Amino acid sequence: MPRRMTHGAGGSRLTALLLPEGVHPGALILLTARGLRGMCDGFIAVLLPGYLLALGFGQLAVGLISTTTLFGSAFATILVGVAGNRFASRVQLRFAAALMMATGFAFAGLSSLWPLLIVAFVGTLNPSSGDVSLFLPLEHASLAESATGDARTTLFARYSLVGALSAALGALAAGVPDWLAAHHAASPLTAMRLMFIVYAMSGSIIWLLYRHMPARQSSGDAPRIPLGPSRGIVTRLALLFSVDAFAGGLLVNSLLTLWLIQRFGLSLGAAGRFFFWAGLLSAGSQLVAAPLSRRIGLLNTMVYTHIPSSICLIAAAFSSSLVLTLALLLVRSALSQMDVPTRSAYVMSVVTPGERPAAASFTAVPRSLAAALAPTLSGALLGLGWLGAPLVACGALKIAYDLSLLFLFRRIKPDR
Incomplete structure (x- = not known):
């Protein structure tokens, strides 16, 4: 069982604010690192299409970079599932942080498509609003070891909340290159390159944070084993999650930014402000997810909040008004992310403790692979000129996923 934390003065008040009662204090490092990564992901997802267009590439290149990035993330999570139990979690997390540093410096210095594609595959760049990188299965497994039952669901909700809030602030920072270009005589391309340097330096800070990770989150943790008794459940979940991920890959933040630019002529700064408010709404929904799941269940929370958000997305595809379109997308943001902490907690709750790292990797890999197939199609x-097609396809596929999930798993109860 995780050790119960004690709350003192000063810094422990921050710990008490961020961590639910009964959670190992080491989880605070994971939440802090998630916040830094979320800020970087927030501005990179918005800037990436503008950066690639400034380098002279077209819409298809934006999709190719996003696809290659997601394929690389899938390959990395496969390695975590196959060989991750041979290395300590904090060692793997420090490796991921070092890879984040290298990714930022490489994107800041390269201008040709093929080298950028290679870095996108081996690096940690994230073109989406969610977390699809190598960090995901590593941090999820460590979080699951830090709490049990309802405290685990609450911890995953805090983790998603931190990610959503930081991504919102990061999206707002996407306007910094425009400000630098206007006030410091820097070219827009140079200003955007500086943001990739910020990404790399954030990776170095995260590396330092992971140096202080405890060797194990709890003295009572079960030994890590491959999937065994839970293989059937996890396989069905992974297949369904892949449908959801493919749908989401059709409209990662980079492509949604590109769609808003093409459909309504939105600037990068305006797109960043939109994603800031969208991120705040997503963050607020994370606060609701845990108490709502205690009331109606993890599975019902995942499904009943997801379907209305998909309907809003489909409606946005047919709207000719910028104000109405942004309003529909904001409503979607307020609902679409409630399934993130509940989905993670659900997976961790229907497998044995020793299977959790393997289950996190096994469900993440199909998601990454499926999501990787979609951006190139969407960019094409x-x-x-089929501007509304990605939005309609994304919404329809997500509704089909939600209904299938409810039908297949309504009788499987998580370990409370």
């Missing part, structure tokens, strides 16, 4: 559709 946008390039052909």
Whole structure:
């Protein structure tokens, strides 16, 4: 069982604010690192299409970079699932942070498509609003070891809340290159390159944070083993999650930014402000997810909040008004992310403790692979002028996923 934390003065008040009662204090390092990564992901997802267009590439290149990045993340999570139990979690997390540093410096210095594709595959760049990188299965497994039952669900909700809030602030920072270009005589391309340097330096800070990770989150942890008794459940979940991920890959933040630019002529700064408010709404929904799941269940929370958000997305595809479109997308943001902490907690709750790292990796890999297939298709559709197609396809597939999830797993109860 995780050790119960004690609350003192000063810094322990921050710990008490961020961590629910009964959670190992070491989880605070994971939440802090998630916040730094979320800020970087927030501004990179918005800046990436503008950066690639400034380098002289087209819409298809934006999709290719996003696809390659997600394929690389899938390959990395496969390695975590196959060989991750041979290395300590904090060693793997420090490796991921070092890779984040290298990714930022490489994107800041390269201008040709093929080298950028290679770095996108081996690096940690994230073109989406969610966390799809190598960090995901590593941090999820460590979080699951830090709490049990309802405290675990609450911890995953805090983790998602921190990620959503930090991504919102990061999206607001996407306007910094425009400000630098206007006030310091820097070219827009140079200003955007500086943001990739910020990304790299954040990776170095995260590396230092992970140096202070405890060797194990709890003295009572079960030994890490491959999937065994829970293989059937995890396989079905992974297949369904892959449908959801493919749908989401059709509209990662980079492609949604590109769609808003093409459809309504939105600037990067305006797009950043939109994603800031969208991120705040997503963050607020994370606060609701845990108490709502205690009231109606993890699975019902995942499904009943997801379907209305998909309907709003489909409606936005047919709207000709910028104000109405942004309003529909904001409503979608307020609902679409409640399934993130509940989904993670649900997976960790229906497997044995020793299977949790393998289950986190096994469910993350199909998601990454499926999501990786979609951005190139979406970029091609946008390039052909079929601007509403990615939004409609994303919403329809997500509704089909939600209904299938409810039908197949309504009788499987998580370990409370």
